Amino acid sequence: MNTFIFEKQMKIFLATLISVFFISGNVFAQKNLLTKENITTVVKEAYEKYKNVTDGKNADYIKELATVDPNIFGIALVTTDGQVYTMGDVESMVSIQSVSKVFTMAKVIEEQGYQALQDKIGVDATGEVFNSITAIERMKGKEINPLVNPGAIAATSLINGSDSASKWASILQVHSDFAGRELSLNMPVYISEAGDNLRNQAIAHLLLAYGRMYFDPVQATDIYTKQCAINVNAKDAGIMAATLANGGVNPVTKKVVVSPETVMYTLPVMSTAGLYDDSGIWFYHTGVPAKSGVGGCLIAVVPGQFGIAVISPPLDKAGNSVKGQLAIEYIVDQLNADPYLIQPSK
Numbered sequence: 001m002n003t004f005i006f007e008k009q010m011k012i013f014l015a016t017l018i019s020v021f022f023i024s025g026n027v028f029a030q031k032n033l034l035t036k037e038n039i040t041t042v043v044k045e046a047y048e049k050y051k052n053v054t055d056g057k058n059a060d061y062i063k064e065l066a067t068v069d070p071n072i073f074g075i076a077l078v079t080t081d082g083q084v085y086t087m088g089d090v091e092s093m094v095s096i097q098s099v100s101k102v103f104t105m106a107k108v109i110e111e112q113g114y115q116a117l118q119d120k121i122g123v124d125a126t127g128e129v130f131n132s133i134t135a136i137e138r139m140k141g142k143e144i145n146p147l148v149n150p151g152a153i154a155a156t157s158l159i160n161g162s163d164s165a166s167k168w169a170s171i172l173q174v175h176s177d178f179a180g181r182e183l184s185l186n187m188p189v190y191i192s193e194a195g196d197n198l199r200n201q202a203i204a205h206l207l208l209a210y211g212r213m214y215f216d217p218v219q220a221t222d223i224y225t226k227q228c229a230i231n232v233n234a235k236d237a238g239i240m241a242a243t244l245a246n247g248g249v250n251p252v253t254k255k256v257v258v259s260p261e262t263v264m265y266t267l268p269v270m271s272t273a274g275l276y277d278d279s280g281i282w283f284y285h286t287g288v289p290a291k292s293g294v295g296g297c298l299i300a301v302v303p304g305q306f307g308i309a310v311i312s313p314p315l316d317k318a319g320n321s322v323k324g325q326l327a328i329e330y331i332v333d334q335l336n337a338d339p340y341l342i343q344p345s346k
């Protein structure tokens with residue numbers, strides 16, 4: 001080999017070595033914060049920092065939700081390698097409410113593909129409140145998304161199953177698989193909402209009129225109401241979020257719940273429409289896909305790293321858990337977990 005070629009090859013070799021060193025150094029610089037000690041400290045700090053916050057108020061338009069203990073405050077962070085970090089009350093259960101919309105959406109994508117979800121429901125933010133009827137009217141039932149009520153009821157109606165019982169069984173099963181244990185229905189919450197959900201029934205009928213409801217509207221609304229009344233504690237919700245963070249494989253049970261592609265199409269909708277009218281401001285501050293529910297549950301997903309959930313029933317004006325937002329934002333920030341915090345290449 002002549003010296004010129006040898007020198008050239010040596011230079012390439014050295015350059016590769018140096019860049020590998022810097023790239024891995026960079027990855028370490030970011031990942032370093034996710035040590036056991038760090039996560040434990042940060043989760044504890046978030047709990048201590050916000051446990052005495054008394055802002056917000058339980059939802060009461062579903063009467064049973066007004067009676068839930070407003071002091072429940074639990075945080076669960078679950079890493080994609082299955083480690084579970086908890087603080088506070090991670091035993092008390094609340095109804096999952098709108099957080100369920102994520103998992104039913106994922107099931108529909110899994111069964112029918114992302115294009116069907118886009119064509120039959122839509123994936124755009126409506127720019128209107130979560131149970132807006134004017135949005136359906138304006139868009140003729142199109143351009144809604146599965147994380148607001150019209151799209152969520154349409155998603156329920158799209159779930160495979162020839163009758164109401166089999167659709168419900170499938171929805172409960174996928175939620176259980178995401179959580180890694182058999183979940184069950186909060187009967188008082190279900191009964192309370194079922195007796196008072198005329199607005200959701202109206203939404204389902206209006207969608208039917210526009211050809212955008214794919215099962216009997218009364219039964220679809222009923223299944224949707226049940227789905228919202230599935231009971232979860234903070235640990236369940238944390239594992240559900242972590243299953244999304246882990247590309248659809250439950251990091252604790254190792255069960256394949258949905259495919260990585262399904263997760264890939266689920267997270268963007270959470271990013272644009274996860275926190276009602278405050279979805280934009282949430283995403284601006286944290287950069288992480290999330291979903292809240294009026295029961296006080298908030299989940300967030302840091303892709304490839306961890307899922308996190310907080311349960312705390314008092315909500316702000318937009319309908320999002322006050323302590324949930326504070327605690328998750330703090331943890332994401334302290335762990336440098338915002339995916340848009342990019343370390344420039346050297």
Ligand code: GLU
Nearest residue numbers: 097098130228293294295
């Ligand atoms: N079941 C509730 C409803 O349809 C869910 C609301 C929510 O959590 O956003 O009104």
